[in-house]
Amino acid sequence: QVQLVESGGGLVQTGGSLRLSCAASGSTLTTYTMGWFRQAPGREREFVARISWNGDTTYYADSVKGRFTISRDNAPITVFLQMNSLKPEDTAVYYCAATNWNTVSAALYNYWGQGTQVTVSS
DSSP states (O other): OEEEEEEOOEEEETTOOEEEEEEEEESOOTTOEEEEEEEOTTSOOEEEEEEOTTSSOEEEOTTTTTTEEEEEEETTEEEEEEEOSOOGGGOEEEEEEEESSOOOOGGGOOEEOOOEEEEEEO
16 A cells, blocks of 8 residues: 655744645655645545656646656655745645556546645635
């Protein structure tokens, strides 16, 4: 089994920063693409960022470009999401996910963490 555990969420003010972490354990392959998604109440799960297995390629949703940075370590597998200049619209549960495809589609991610709440106050 693959386990993904997010941490680092919390309550911050507009303009503040948070750094989310996702620790992978079990049978997770180092060649998996890792991604972050978020979901606010009443909304669809939304792609945020992804990073290729070797860290060479990153991709971001337009809504977070220039503010969020995804990075990873592979020994052990850990993915990070540095979130700067946070806005109230960033408020959501943030999920770490893994896939063996290079994709931004949530449907193609095989493994998911339980999520961590990020709340940005105005």
